[in-house]
Amino acid sequence: MQVQIVESLRAAILVIDRERLIRTTNPAADEILGVNARDVGSPVDETSLLRRFPALARAIADVAEGGDALTLEGERIAGFDEHLVDVLVTPFGDEVSAGGVRGVLVVADDVSDAIATKSRLIQTERLAAIGRMAAHVTHEVRNPLSSIGLNVDMLGDEIHEAGPEGKRLLESIQRELERLESITEEYLRLARLPEPSLTPQDLAEFLNDVAEFVRREMDAAGVELRLDLAAQLPAVAMDEPQFRQALLNLLRNAREAMPEGGVVKLEATRYDDGVRIQVHDEGPGIDEEERKHVFDMFYTTKERGTGLGLPLTQQIVIAHSGKIACKARHPHGTTFEIWLPDLDSLLARISSAPPPPTTKTTAWRVG
Numbered sequence: 001m002q003v004q005i006v007e008s009l010r011a012a013i014l015v016i017d018r019e020r021l022i023r024t025t026n027p028a029a030d031e032i033l034g035v036n037a038r039d040v041g042s043p044v045d046e047t048s049l050l051r052r053f054p055a056l057a058r059a060i061a062d063v064a065e066g067g068d069a070l071t072l073e074g075e076r077i078a079g080f081d082e083h084l085v086d087v088l089v090t091p092f093g094d095e096v097s098a099g100g101v102r103g104v105l106v107v108a109d110d111v112s113d114a115i116a117t118k119s120r121l122i123q124t125e126r127l128a129a130i131g132r133m134a135a136h137v138t139h140e141v142r143n144p145l146s147s148i149g150l151n152v153d154m155l156g157d158e159i160h161e162a163g164p165e166g167k168r169l170l171e172s173i174q175r176e177l178e179r180l181e182s183i184t185e186e187y188l189r190l191a192r193l194p195e196p197s198l199t200p201q202d203l204a205e206f207l208n209d210v211a212e213f214v215r216r217e218m219d220a221a222g223v224e225l226r227l228d229l230a231a232q233l234p235a236v237a238m239d240e241p242q243f244r245q246a247l248l249n250l251l252r253n254a255r256e257a258m259p260e261g262g263v264v265k266l267e268a269t270r271y272d273d274g275v276r277i278q279v280h281d282e283g284p285g286i287d288e289e290e291r292k293h294v295f296d297m298f299y300t301t302k303e304r305g306t307g308l309g310l311p312l313t314q315q316i317v318i319a320h321s322g323k324i325a326c327k328a329r330h331p332h333g334t335t336f337e338i339w340l341p342d343l344d345s346l347l348a349r350i351s352s353a354p355p356p357p358t359t360k361t362t363a364w365r366v367g
């Protein structure tokens with residue numbers, strides 16, 4: 001009975017004896033900690049776990065040497081599939097070895113999804129607040145902007161006798177005005193993004209189509225676009241124009257990251273009950289600190305960027321019940337990854353979902 005309970009627990013269980021040998025593991029330990037039944041009887045130090053999770057190594061050493069039980073919260077375990085975990089490390093058994101060392105029980109709970117959901121909610125709330133404020137500012141700026149533009153045009157007609165210096169000044173005013181107009185337009189597109197109207201799509205056909213569409217601009221920039229689609233991609237539900245926009249933003253960023261040319265890979269494969277679409281580039285990559293900000297509104301490192309491409313993309317992906325993440329590649333380059341539920345799992349989710357709330361915080365309206 002006891003064995004069955006341990007086997008079926010969602011939390012990972014790991015018992016280490018006072019010789020630092022692994023005594024017990026359960027199936028969840030394999031999934032979360034990467035330690036399994038084959039490791040039972042071997043020294044814990046010979047597994048890769050302690051190297052991938054140094055905070056756990058310190059906690060185990062502490063408790064084994066007589067320290068109190070310890071908890072670690074929201075810690076990251078490095079590995080193929082990175083997990084965030086809450087961990088309890090506590091003494092196990094009464095026997096103490098001659099050197100005063102005790103056995104240790106480790107219980108680890110995978111909290112990756114819970115943390116991701118929480119941070120997505122915070123991000124959505126923040127976007128909504130910034131959105132309302134910026135919508136107001138855009139509204140205030142748009143009208144005077146167009147009348148300035150009109151007046152500058154008229155002024156140009158009036159002063160055609162002005163020397164080259166006058167013309168140059170006027171042209172530079174016009175250029176900046178055009179840039180401001182395109183920013184407000186881009187912003188309005190984001191602010192007025194309607195709820196997506198989802199229809200079933202053949203994903204492979206859609207991706208081929210998008211690839212064809214961007215191939216010309218990629219070629220012109222000396223960038224080779226490679227498409228790698230798994231053979232059996234499931235049908236998904238999407239708002240085609242919106243999702244195309246989302247993907248184009250990622251592909252354009254990838255191209256812009258390689259001004260000297262290179263390879264952009266667009267990949268799609270089945271993943272869990274959905275599909276994973278990845279855009280890889282060979283650009284300089286994004287360091288960890290910067291990666292935290294790439295989805296922030298107006299965050300840009302480009303002279304002529306608006307910093308609205310990725311927030312818009314994220315907004316679209318979330319509205320499709322999907323997820324998006326930015327990953328570093330080694331030794332350089334960046335991967336943006338979108339996960340979308342397949343049609344079946346989306347339908348199952350919708351039919352079991354509670355009724356939607358009556359107030360919406362994500363839609364922004366511009367007067």
Ligand SMILES: Nc1ncnc2c1ncn2[C@@H]1O[C@H](COP(=O)(O)OP(=O)(O)OP(=O)(O)O)[C@@H](O)[C@H]1O
Pocket residue numbers: 249253254257281283284285286294299300301302304305306307308309310311334
């Ligand atoms: N593939 C990438 N490689 C390196 N950095 C990137 C990549 N994609 C995005 N970034 C970084 O994230 C920032 C924000 O990207 P985002 O698409 O939101 O705006 P932008 O590209 O700067 O402007 P816009 O999309 O309006 O042209 C970029 O300025 C850049 O610093």
Ligand SMILES: [Mg+2]
Pocket residue numbers: 249252253309310
């Ligand atoms: Mg961009």
